[in-house]
Amino acid sequence: MALTAWFQHFFKKNGIVLSIYLMSAVLLWMVIMIILPQVFMLDFSFRFNLPPGKIGGEEDVYTISNYRFLLFGSPGNPDPYNVIDTTVFFRTILAAIFVTVFDLLLCYPIAYALAIVAKGGTARLMVLSLIVPFWINEILRAFAFRILFGSSGVINTVGMTLGLWDTPFDFIKADIALYAGLGYAYILLMIFPIYNAMESLDRNQLEAARDLGAQWWRIHWRIVIPFSKPGIASGCTMVFMLSAGALAAPQILGGPSSLWFTQIIYQWFNTGGNWPRGSAYAIVLLAVCILFVLFMMRVFKVRIGEIGR
Amino acid sequence: MSVDVKLEDVWVRFGSFTAVKNANVTIRGGEFFSFLGPSGCGKTTLLRCISGFQEPTDGKILFDGKNMAGIGPNKRPTALIFQNLALFPLMSVADNIAFGLEVRGIGKAQRRKKADELLDLIALPGQGDKKVGELSGGQKQRVAIARALAVEPEILLLDEPLSALDLKLRQHMRTELREIQKRVGITFIYITHDQGEALTMSDRVAVMSEGVIEQVADSVTLYDRPEKPFVASFVGENNDFRGRVTSVSEGYAEVETSEGLFRGRVSEGNRDALSGSGPASIFVRPEALKIAGTATEASNAFEANLLQEEFEGNMRHLVLESKGGQRLRMTLVNDGHVLDYGPGSTVPVVFNPELAIVLPQEA
Ligand SMILES: Nc1ncnc2c1ncn2[C@@H]1O[C@H](COP(=O)(O)OP(=O)(O)OP(=O)(O)O)[C@@H](O)[C@H]1O
Ligand SMILES: [Mg+2]
Numbered sequence: 001m002a003l004t005a006w007f008q009h010f011f012k013k014n015g016i017v018l019s020i021y022l023m024s025a026v027l028l029w030m031v032i033m034i035i036l037p038q039v040f041m042l043d044f045s046f047r048f049n050l051p052p053g054k055i056g057g058e059e060d061v062y063t064i065s066n067y068r069f070l071l072f073g074s075p076g077n078p079d080p081y082n083v084i085d086t087t088v089f090f091r092t093i094l095a096a097i098f099v100t101v102f103d104l105l106l107c108y109p110i111a112y113a114l115a116i117v118a119k120g121g122t123a124r125l126m127v128l129s130l131i132v133p134f135w136i137n138e139i140l141r142a143f144a145f146r147i148l149f150g151s152s153g154v155i156n157t158v159g160m161t162l163g164l165w166d167t168p169f170d171f172i173k174a175d176i177a178l179y180a181g182l183g184y185a186y187i188l189l190m191i192f193p194i195y196n197a198m199e200s201l202d203r204n205q206l207e208a209a210r211d212l213g214a215q216w217w218r219i220h221w222r223i224v225i226p227f228s229k230p231g232i233a234s235g236c237t238m239v240f241m242l243s244a245g246a247l248a249a250p251q252i253l254g255g256p257s258s259l260w261f262t263q264i265i266y267q268w269f270n271t272g273g274n275w276p277r278g279s280a281y282a283i284v285l286l287a288v289c290i291l292f293v294l295f296m297m298r299v300f301k302v303r304i305g306e307i308g309r
Numbered sequence: 310m311s312v313d314v315k316l317e318d319v320w321v322r323f324g325s326f327t328a329v330k331n332a333n334v335t336i337r338g339g340e341f342f343s344f345l346g347p348s349g350c351g352k353t354t355l356l357r358c359i360s361g362f363q364e365p366t367d368g369k370i371l372f373d374g375k376n377m378a379g380i381g382p383n384k385r386p387t388a389l390i391f392q393n394l395a396l397f398p399l400m401s402v403a404d405n406i407a408f409g410l411e412v413r414g415i416g417k418a419q420r421r422k423k424a425d426e427l428l429d430l431i432a433l434p435g436q437g438d439k440k441v442g443e444l445s446g447g448q449k450q451r452v453a454i455a456r457a458l459a460v461e462p463e464i465l466l467l468d469e470p471l472s473a474l475d476l477k478l479r480q481h482m483r484t485e486l487r488e489i490q491k492r493v494g495i496t497f498i499y500i501t502h503d504q505g506e507a508l509t510m511s512d513r514v515a516v517m518s519e520g521v522i523e524q525v526a527d528s529v530t531l532y533d534r535p536e537k538p539f540v541a542s543f544v545g546e547n548n549d550f551r552g553r554v555t556s557v558s559e560g561y562a563e564v565e566t567s568e569g570l571f572r573g574r575v576s577e578g579n580r581d582a583l584s585g586s587g588p589a590s591i592f593v594r595p596e597a598l599k600i601a602g603t604a605t606e607a608s609n610a611f612e613a614n615l616l617q618e619e620f621e622g623n624m625r626h627l628v629l630e631s632k633g634g635q636r637l638r639m640t641l642v643n644d645g646h647v648l649d650y651g652p653g654s655t656v657p658v659v660f661n662p663e664l665a666i667v668l669p670q671e672a
Contacts, residue, residue, distance in 0.1 A: 205397060207391070211388060222408070222411075
């Protein structure tokens with residue numbers, strides 16, 4: 001009932017032609033760009049990796065073998081489960097959590113400074129200096145970090161000149177470059193939602209709290225953080241999802257021993273030529289990330305509607 | 310328990326703009342003291358100085374003789390109620406009220422007990438678990454007061470707390486505020502641009518204009534014996550006849566205006582400023598103007614044209630235009646007599662020198 005009313009209103013407002021155009025555009029976008037590919041992926045993930053001739057043949061039946069493989073490896077695997085892939089999987093999730101927390105700790109003060117402390121011109125200048133570096137593309141930025149953190153890079157040179165350490169430190173091997181690169185890649189996605197949420201906070205509330213004797217940390221804990229919780233949640237969600245699904249940064253900045261789960265997926269699709277298995281891996285990553293985010297939102301009592309604000 | 314607040318030569322400058330100019334005033338402990346002035350005259354700035362959010366550019370603020378310079382708002386025995394209340398919307402009413410106690414590390418049960426006591430005081434018993442958003446304007450108002458009282462301040466600072474309420478509620482809250490103040494017995498410093506509010510509630514009022522404290526006095530004195538032209542015209546209605554002083558004698562002065570020579574009272578403080586034929590005003594309240602009887606009086610009499618009459622039941626307001634072209638207002642008590650004059654007719658007007666105030670004007 002409400003839906004037909006909505007449609008009537010929509011048609012009245014935009015006219016028939018425009019309405020049909022808008023609706024079919026949105027529908028096409030949803031179906032072709034979002035729903036169909038994912039459905040294909042899902043379908044793929046439940047099939048055997050068959051040579052082109054056999055696709056659609058008798059052997060082309062549904063199977064959960066690709067998911068089994070992620071958990072238990074090949075039938076000849078001596079271990080009780082697929083040690084390499086599962087380890088990489090959990091390490092990726094953990095690392096993504098780490099990057100998210102790191103970004104939150106880094107960006108909360110920046111967002112606070114932008115939203116509450118800085119005034120007019122200063123704030124605009126700060127925003128600009130945050131945005132401009134992101135005009136440079138992702139790959140270039142990652143390589144720049146490689147140079148920065150390399151054994152003869154700026155950081156090592158400065159550190160050794162100052163006598164802080166005397167042999168070049170391998171930041172790449174220790175994955176510091178990777179975490180720094182990933183962390184930096186998503187700071188804007190963390191800062192802006194928090195900034196957005198904080199900006200509407202009534203400054204008088206902060207002064208009122210101070211007037212009642214509150215220490216600075218209590219003002220944050222009781223007033224600023226609860227108020228900006230929706231922004232924090234949406235920032236964390238985006239950073240977590242994107243860093244768990246990142247490919248370029250781990251590829252370029254990752255140490256020789258560290259593998260990102262996306263790299264394994266990429267290998268299945270690309271060098272491995274096994275799309276069904278790649279799909280299964282990707283689906284598991286997606287599902288676990290979504291479940292994890294929903295779980296965290298439940299823990300921190302954030303409703304999904306609030307994130308959209 | 311209650312604390313004297315003394316402002317000594319307080320100046321506040323924002324860049325080249327001076328918001329408060331040489332404020333000197335002593336607020337006595339336990340007093341209900343108001344700052345009254347038009348919007349932008351520096352009231353909030355002055356209050357922020359007392360609460361510690363703003364350091365005066367110059368001068369001192371003393372609490373019981375102790376200089377407050379460098380002592381932050383969280384360390385002063387003051388509690389501020391903001392112009393927009395600034396309640397914490399994500400906390401319950403009880404948590405709002407008990408926030409100051411939470412800060413002081415007081416346990417949950419005791420906080421709750423105190424919050425409930427205060428809810429009784431502000432006549433909202435048992436409403437502690439409500440959300441702030443569920444309260445009406447007047448209730449929020451009272452919660453803000455309770456939140457400030459919870460920390461047992463010695464001075465409560467209120468920044469136009471009633472301005473957001475509708476007229477009925479505002480009048481009700483006036484009485485209520487006054488009663489709360491009597492019950493808790495602490496100093497209330499109240500800011501408003503509404504003279505009705507200031508005059509009805511306060512023990513004393515400071516009238517401010519453009520950063521300057523013009524006069525500090527109780528309500529009756531402010532109304533009957535203004536010391537500055539600004540006070541005379543800002544507090545209540547007044548008719549302002551401009552002219553030059555011709556003579557000053559014991560408590561009275563004569564002013565030559567376009568309507569004739571008028572005589573009015575002069576206060577001790579203004580005597581020197583008036584001697585020597587400077588520009589001056591003679592202020593006469595609308596209720597002090599009278600229609601002359603058949604025998605025209607000798608002094609303080611003139612004629613004016615009746616433009617219109619506004620009938621208000623118990624009062625009738627006459628809008629007059631003097632021969633010199635000045636608009637005047639006269640208020641008559643409606644005693645059942647029919648007015649002898651209609652619009653367009655010339656009315657003989659008189660006033661008693663006792664009820665007229667002569668004040669010096671800037672040249
Ligand atoms: N932080 C500031 N920086 C610059 N100017 C300021 C600042 N705070 C106040 N002012 C100026 O000082 C003057 C007095 O402001 P204040 O807020 O004290 O007025 P007010 O009497 O409280 O007015 P209202 O009744 O409108 O609240 C205003 O002209 C205002 O623009
Ligand atoms: Mg103000």
